[in-house]
Amino acid sequence: MNLWQGAVLMSVYFPHKKLPYLLVLPQLVITLIFFLWPAEQAFEQAFYQEDAFGLSREFVGFDNFVYLFNDPQYYKSIWVTLVFSFSVAFSGLAIALWLAVMADRVIRGKLTYQTLLVWPYAVAPALAGVLWWLLFDPSMGPIALWLQYFGVDWNHFLNGDQAMTLVVISATWKQISYNFLFFLAGLQAVPRSLIEAASIDGASPFKRFWTIVFPLLSPTTFFLLVINLVYAFFDTFGVIDATTQGGPGVSTATMVYKVFNDGFIGLDMGSSAAQSVVLMFLVGVMTVIQFRYIERKVEY
Amino acid sequence: MIENRPWLTFVSHFSLLLGIGVVALPVWVALVASTHPSSAFGAGEIPLWFGDQALENWRSVFLGEASSGVDVPVWYMMLNSFIMALGITVGKLFISLLSAYAIVFFRFPFRGACFWVIFITLMLPVEVRIVPTYEVVANLDMLNSYSGLILPLIASATATFLFRQCFMTMPGELIEAARIDGAGPIRFFFDILLPMSRTNIAALFVIMFIYGWNQYLWPVIITTDDAYYTLVMSIKRMLAVDQGDIEWNHVMVTTLLAMIPPVAVVIGMQKLFVKGLVDAEK
Numbered sequence: 001m002n003l004w005q006g007a008v009l010m011s012v013y014f015p016h017k018k019l020p021y022l023l024v025l026p027q028l029v030i031t032l033i034f035f036l037w038p039a040e041q042a043f044e045q046a047f048y049q050e051d052a053f054g055l056s057r058e059f060v061g062f063d064n065f066v067y068l069f070n071d072p073q074y075y076k077s078i079w080v081t082l083v084f085s086f087s088v089a090f091s092g093l094a095i096a097l098w099l100a101v102m103a104d105r106v107i108r109g110k111l112t113y114q115t116l117l118v119w120p121y122a123v124a125p126a127l128a129g130v131l132w133w134l135l136f137d138p139s140m141g142p143i144a145l146w147l148q149y150f151g152v153d154w155n156h157f158l159n160g161d162q163a164m165t166l167v168v169i170s171a172t173w174k175q176i177s178y179n180f181l182f183f184l185a186g187l188q189a190v191p192r193s194l195i196e197a198a199s200i201d202g203a204s205p206f207k208r209f210w211t212i213v214f215p216l217l218s219p220t221t222f223f224l225l226v227i228n229l230v231y232a233f234f235d236t237f238g239v240i241d242a243t244t245q246g247g248p249g250v251s252t253a254t255m256v257y258k259v260f261n262d263g264f265i266g267l268d269m270g271s272s273a274a275q276s277v278v279l280m281f282l283v284g285v286m287t288v289i290q291f292r293y294i295e296r297k298v299e300y
Numbered sequence: 301m302i303e304n305r306p307w308l309t310f311v312s313h314f315s316l317l318l319g320i321g322v323v324a325l326p327v328w329v330a331l332v333a334s335t336h337p338s339s340a341f342g343a344g345e346i347p348l349w350f351g352d353q354a355l356e357n358w359r360s361v362f363l364g365e366a367s368s369g370v371d372v373p374v375w376y377m378m379l380n381s382f383i384m385a386l387g388i389t390v391g392k393l394f395i396s397l398l399s400a401y402a403i404v405f406f407r408f409p410f411r412g413a414c415f416w417v418i419f420i421t422l423m424l425p426v427e428v429r430i431v432p433t434y435e436v437v438a439n440l441d442m443l444n445s446y447s448g449l450i451l452p453l454i455a456s457a458t459a460t461f462l463f464r465q466c467f468m469t470m471p472g473e474l475i476e477a478a479r480i481d482g483a484g485p486i487r488f489f490f491d492i493l494l495p496m497s498r499t500n501i502a503a504l505f506v507i508m509f510i511y512g513w514n515q516y517l518w519p520v521i522i523t524t525d526d527a528y529y530t531l532v533m534s535i536k537r538m539l540a541v542d543q544g545d546i547e548w549n550h551v552m553v554t555t556l557l558a559m560i561p562p563v564a565v566v567i568g569m570q571k572l573f574v575k576g577l578v579d580a581e582k
Contacts, residue, residue, distance in 0.1 A: 014406055014485045023402035024414050027395040027460065034455040035421045038432035045432065099319045102312040115567060116320045122562035124514035124532045127555050130539070131326035134333060134548060140346045142329065157543070173323065181574060205308060234425045238516035242536060256427050263431035264521065272431050279428045
């Protein structure tokens with residue numbers, strides 16, 4: 001797939017004048033109303049300061065951005081986002097790769113294993129958060145009680161690092177299935193002859209993995225890394241909102257959570273809009289990276 | 301299998317079983333929790349084996365007799381979830397099939413512009429533009445309505461993109477043949493294009509349904525009327541009490557009920573699901 005081939009021509013086509021407009025109309029209308037209009041509003045609002053009741057506003061230029069980038073809280077949320085996203089991406093990728101390598105080895109029951117590993121994909125992030133909250137509930141969660149038995153003072157309502165651990169576990173749990181499927185597909189595409197040749201040369205399974213399989217998997221790994229980061233950035237709002245609500249303090253308030261929190265709870269529309277604009281810019285960069293990379297994969 | 305290493309085979313199966321166990325652990329505990337009276341929780345311990353309240357808990361939560369902080373029963377919210385999920389799925393498929401058809405099979409002025417307007421949405425999930433989207437929907441008077449729940453989430457180009465890819469691989473001779481046989485564009489669409497993209501549509505249906513069912517932030521923001529609550533978001537309301545007062549048995553029944561439909565779809569249609577996943581992210 002190649003996004004930048006906007007001008008690819010079908011050699012044959014229908015010579016109609018009005019019908020095509022009618023066909024694209026529904027999507028255009030939806031996009032204009034629910035996408036371009038809000039995006040434009042976000043840009044506009046980022047340059048205004050609104051009072052708490054939304055009654056009046058004044059043009060303040062880049063003040064919202066200046067304020068944002070002088071606000072230690074914002075840097076804190078960037079840091080939280082980075083810690084959270086990279087923890088989720090790396091633990092998710094590592095566990096999924098391990099499981100996929102194991103599943104690729106087994107002959108019997110591969111599909112059963114796959115079925116039993118992929119279903120968490122279908123669980124809503126908010127529900128994943130609630131499920132793990134129960135396990136880690138400081139007063140009665142089995143894992144929390146077990147940790148306390150071993151002297152770990154687990155209370156994710158008071159301890160920021162523990163709260164972060166909990167949301168990372170919940171978010172990773174849901175994402176393993178996705179990574180697993182892609183890794184398994186990637187592993188199955190590694191030519192058997194290469195592995196056979198290496199094993200005839202006396203390479204151990206361990207060595208074969210690091211010198212042949214892992215390098216050949218690198219396109220898949222990189223693709224999954226980008227997808228996982230995007231997932232951790234945007235799709236994990238539910239995990240955080242249902243379990244920690246950004247707390248304790250702001251120790252699990254990611255950038256997306258802060259946009260929501262400042263906009264709907266703090267009613268600071270200008271700052272929230274400025275944050276939206278920053279995020280839009282970030283997503284834009286990530287999308288370009290993604291497509292650049294995918295273009296290269298096509299040429300492979 | 302390249303060589304026989306029994307020990308490694310054992311490690312493989314063991315790792316996989318361990319992985320499955322860890323992945324299933326929270327659901328196991330949730331299932332167990334859903335079978336006990338609420339008095340079984342908070343005593344510094346949680347029951348680890350099934351209790352005898354299963355039927356009672358599931359029935360009262362499903363019918364809305366259990367106090368949950370929401371005024372409508374769970375079956376009603378389940379219905380709302382179905383309406384939203386199906387609305388998003390069908391709506392997305394509808395608009396994207398049509399626009400992909402137009403972009404691939406027709407030449408018209410501003411085609412490039414239409415293409416870009418639609419595809420720019422690939423870049424921005426609703427979470428990023430949440431506040432302005434809320435304001436637009438409020439201006440259109442669509443808060444607390446099904447159209448408000450559904451329409452803004454349809455504004456994404458992933459499906460259009462996918463159908464465009466799929467249509468572009470179709471041989472041009474097909475259209476030539478259809479035109480020689482006297483079929484117009486509408487006939488071509490229904491008699492040739494749709495049947496040929498059947499699997500793609502089904503695979504996308506599975507992915508979109510899960511996506512729609514699992515929406516959380518958007519329904520939380522635009523519904524204040526309990527009659528439009530969806531099951532996934534209602535969990536927030538049930539947890540919005542003092543920490544000691546959470547009725548875990550009821551929360552867990554609700555959580556499990558909210559998980560069952562999408563999980564059933566993934567397991568029951570695994571082939572289509574995998575295809576949809578791989579296609580959608582390729």
